Amino acid sequence: KLWNVAVVGATGAVGAQMIECLEERNFPVGKVRYLASARSAGEILEFKGKPVVVEELTHDSFEGIDIALFSAGGERSREFCPSAVQAGAVCIDNSSVWRMDPEVPLVVPEVNPHTIAQYTTKGIIANPNCSTIQMVVALKPLHDYATIKRIVVSTYQAVSGTGKKAIEELHDQIRAMLQGKPAECTVYPHRIAFNCLPQIDSFKENGYTGEEMKMVNETRKIMEAEIGVTATTVRVPVFYGHSESVNIETGRKITVDRARELLKSAPGVELADDPANGVYPMPIDAAGQDLTFVGRIREDESIENGLNLWIVADNIRKGAATNAVQIAEILIENYLK
Ligand code: A2P
Ligand code: 11C
Structure with missing residues (x-):
């Protein structure tokens, strides 16, 4: 099965690395959507050699998305993760805003992968600080x-x-x-x-x-x-x-x-x-x-x-992007249908 993935903050240092990690690790990506600020809308990036146009992040950005990888700063995570969850996506969020929420698992796959199971409460999994x-x-x-x-x-x-x-x-x-x-x-x-x-x-x-x-x-x-x-x-x-x-x-x-x-x-x-x-x-x-x-x-x-x-x-890799993609791998392997 292929999964539709959004990268929020695709033009940033971590976002770019998230894209590379998805490519390198051959994550089973169906559709990919790159989101950033209005400043970057229209910019063309690539996924596996194919062009992907960067779109402005809005509350309607997540239709049809299964997994949203967020790394566009805390304010964007606070405002837009709920919209992504509402649209049916699971958020893996690299900001600090959800990390200490008792209803949100804070996951390092080598350490506490079992806590991913708690993602169902809020639809959000937090990626820790690097x-x-x-x-x-x-x-x-x-x-x-x-x-x-x-x-x-x-x-x-x-x-x-x-x-x-x-x-x-x-x-x-x-x-x-x-x-x-x-x-x-x-x-x-x-x-x-x-x-x-x-x-x-x-x-x-x-x-x-x-x-x-x-x-x-x-x-x-x-x-x-x-x-x-x-x-x-x-x-x-x-x-x-x-x-x-x-x-x-x-x-x-x-x-x-x-x-x-x-x-x-x-x-x-x-x-x-x-x-x-x-x-x-x-x-x-x-x-x-x-x-x-x-x-x-x-x-x-x-x-x-x-x-x-x-x-x-x-x-940027294990401290952010790789850890987030590893979480996504466990999520599709053990939890999502
Ligand atoms: P943009 O490049 O359009 O500013 P970094 O941590 O390397 O500075 O990257 C931050 C990321 O977060 C970038 O992709 C940036 O997009 C994105 N970002 C910053 N502000 C916003 C915003 N208001 N809406 C959407 N994305 C944002
Ligand atoms: C730094 N650790 O090196 C910070 C960046 O909570 O994800 C990441 C901040 C965070 O500046």
Whole structure:
């Protein structure tokens, strides 16, 4: 059977990757519809070599659509997911607006695929934040073995997480600075070229940013456990691939060897941990890949049961588009008729 699929935000960084993932993974697509703002209406993109005209997103965009992949910002998801569901589609939404809704499953296929069953309540499945996805993919096998009590994470996040305009801003600033010209800042509050910004999203009352609180709350929902999580999220001048320094405290000991063994056979994980030979995960290797790379595994010698890990993945692929298409694959395999 073929399924009619709409990509909402088809002209964006994640939307473009969703299209590529559907093509690469040979998702059984019948009709495909590309939706974006009025600015892009009429633009011609492709699906498997055939032209597809981008249409303006409206409440009537979803007739005949079985699956709607949303990545056009939270406001569009809030306004248009209900219309898509009304028209009979299941939404897989990459924004943050539905993630913490108790009636909406928040899904990472390697971690909690069984929760997809709850999609029937609202017709929406939420795709988690990119930095959360890669962390839980790597931590789930360790949690199953030794029960994670607490996570301390610091991130090094690529500009592609902000979208197309931020990718251009980093390019433009680097070019300007190398030519001795001033760097213009429009997307970020400060220069990102040759800099690090300890702010992703806006600051909340507790002093943490939105991105930091997403890591706290989404991790607990996806792992279905009351794990203590504390995060510092930082934007770095990298185009693709988020990196994370992760410290975990567990209920029982995991040795480095055992952690490597568990991660070697874990779904979606590639162990890259041979420091003697200079092998460890880096964004330049993870970019364009669907796996989550884990390395630099060390015992935390300051506590009884703790580990340090370095976790890297392509934030646009596994962190967004690939995860959404994987959810769609499970949906058609096990749930939709
Ligand atoms: P458009 O290209 O027409 O602005 P990114 O995250 O890379 O910035 O991409 C955002 C995506 O969301 C783009 O496809 C963008 O379309 C889409 N988008 C932004 N605003 C709207 C809107 N008001 N209605 C529909 N799509 C929108
Ligand atoms: C970033 N993680 O790297 C953000 C982007 O909630 O899906 C994704 C925001 C989200 O900027």
